[in-house]
Amino acid sequence: MVSDYGADHTSDIELDKCSECGSTSLLLIHHIDGNRSNSLLTNQEVLCKSCHTYKQYQPYEKIEVWVNFSAAHLIEGHEGKCSQLHGHNWRLGVVLGGRLNQLNMVQDYGIVKEVLKRDIIDVVDHKYLNEVFKENVITTEWLLIQFFRVLNGRLKGLKEIRLSEGASTMATLEDRHFQEMLGDSTFKKAKTKLRD
Numbered sequence: 001m002v003s004d005y006g007a008d009h010t011s012d013i014e015l016d017k018c019s020e021c022g023s024t025s026l027l028l029i030h031h032i033d034g035n036r037s038n039s040l041l042t043n044q045e046v047l048c049k050s051c052h053t054y055k056q057y058q059p060y061e062k063i064e065v066w067v068n069f070s071a072a073h074l075i076e077g078h079e080g081k082c083s084q085l086h087g088h089n090w091r092l093g094v095v096l097g098g099r100l101n102q103l104n105m106v107q108d109y110g111i112v113k114e115v116l117k118r119d120i121i122d123v124v125d126h127k128y129l130n131e132v133f134k135e136n137v138i139t140t141e142w143l144l145i146q147f148f149r150v151l152n153g154r155l156k157g158l159k160e161i162r163l164s165e166g167a168s169t170m171a172t173l174e175d176r177h178f179q180e181m182l183g184d185s186t187f188k189k190a191k192t193k194l195r196d
Contacts (some may be wrong), residue, residue: 018048019156020055020101028052032098032157034060040178041153051102058099062159065112066093069125076136085128088165092120092147095160112155119150140165144173152178 017024026049033043047055072087094116098106129138133146140163147161158178164170 015046017046018051019045020047020051023048023050026050030055033159038175040175042151042155042158042175042178045156054102055099058101060097060099061106062095062097063106063109063112064093064095065109065116066091067113067116067121068092069121071124071127071129073129073138075139078137091162091164092116093162093164094151094155094158095162096155096157097159098157107156115151115154119154120147140169140171144171148173148178 016027018027027046028049030045030047030052031038031043032045035043068089068091070087070089072085074085075082077083094112096107096112100106124132129143130136135142144161144163147163148158151158151161159175161173162170
């Protein structure tokens, strides 16, 4: 197993067996979106030769999975109401792309929801986010970056993360910007404050 959080929290990536059938022979790295220059962990999966051949001829599709959580925060230094402690009923959505597997799924919605619940929702739901992250300025846009840090490598085919703090606002982080963030030395050195 590959891990970026230490022994107590391992990634869902296994390098020694096919992610579809569990075979351990003739393993290949499959680029989920077909773009071999996209080397993000979210765009790679280990497949045996048989599963790789099968997937190559399946259509590429996208799915969306949404989860909800409630949490409070404030934006210190903001001149409006947001400088005061307040809360939201947040909606977190992920868009995943991939080719159909032998069950005719891009990914199992239930498994995606389990990852979101375990790695994000259980940590932030009904919490004061400024304390969770030990930051004075918590914004929707900033939270997306923290959530990407956690989900990178855990959700295969991650194309987009969306976060809404209400019915009229939403921030989006797209996969084409993930690589930019990972290339930034400041971003690489910073640790996510989830699960520290």
